[in-house]
Amino acid sequence: MTDISVTCLQRLPIYLNYLKTLDGDGFISSGAIARALGMGEVLVRKDLAYTAAQGKSRVGYKKSELISALEDFLGCNNKENAVLIGAGGIGSALLAYGGFKNYGIELAAAFDSDDKKVGTEISGKPVFSMSQLKEKIKELGASLAVICVPASVAQTVADELCTCGVKAILNFAPVLLRVKDGVTVRNIDVAANLAILSSISVHKN
């Protein structure tokens, strides 16, 4: 289990989302999944082997069992608290977004440096001051954090999160964060993603 690659982990939600779109509860083979998603069959079979799902030769996986196995593997059936730092435009949109629940993640609280926001609720989630970060993260047992602050303060926030014992950070600020060993960071630089797309159409055609 311990040698699963990040790229494989990235594909598991794709299989899960696809399986959920299918009606009924028949059997589905890794080949059928691969064809539907335009992926290689060997790759799909190897990826699914990381889960506890047991495929039967010739028929494949029972759909409901494969969904459960993927959900177990991705932690959808655990409940895990996450906190969000920076309740601005993107931050507020994420607080309103219901999709985290599908993966067993609860955005339980937000933190902001704006006194006008502190003490209020955004989409039912309390907004705390930055000085309450450590206390609240401990209280919630949160090991995940989402950074939506401006680029200029993102590293400072990441440093604080590391001292609070956060294990994984999803970073929307357009900077490369340095974190200590044992903390994982994923970057979502929306503007850079759009620029890359634009460059792909220029440089790859």
Add this chain to the structure above:
Amino acid sequence: MTDISVTCLQRLPIYLNYLKTLDGDGFISSGAIARALGMGEVLVRKDLAYTAAQGKSRVGYKKSELISALEDFLGCNNKENAVLIGAGGIGSALLAYGGFKNYGIELAAAFDSDDKKVGTEISGKPVFSMSQLKEKIKELGASLAVICVPASVAQTVADELCTCGVKAILNFAPVLLRVKDGVTVRNIDVAANLAILSSISVHKN
């Protein structure tokens, strides 16, 4: 130029963002960039070789020239129009976001199926009805689109965008979109990203 990989394209904005944080305009070597970002020197040197920047042996690149070369390569100095479909929470946050301009991209218009939003402006960007999609995309010469609609209608929207001649789609809906050849899609499934992070801390430690 035509064989540049997507993973290399993803790294170019990271170099660009890092260089912009540096004061002054001295020379910087690929080795110094690599060390600062915790990346391999050979990789950095190869990546930068895709741009028109000319490094000098022993001293490296003049910072301002390397920034210009990266910006040129990423199309930051072109102006390219993009449209956004689905002016809900994430969509509205993106319309308010100023960071696209750094890459020469202008989110010029939004489209929504909600009659209450059509005809209004969000962060100064006009919201049009879905029936105006083809006409407005042509008018704007937009080749990029951002999909922020619910998962259930994302494929239909992607199909429409393809018939409108859009060349690249940034997709925030948690579904795998099928598009015709010549159209590039990048997926940003925020909830899945957080779930993957969570799984990394469980399965890789």
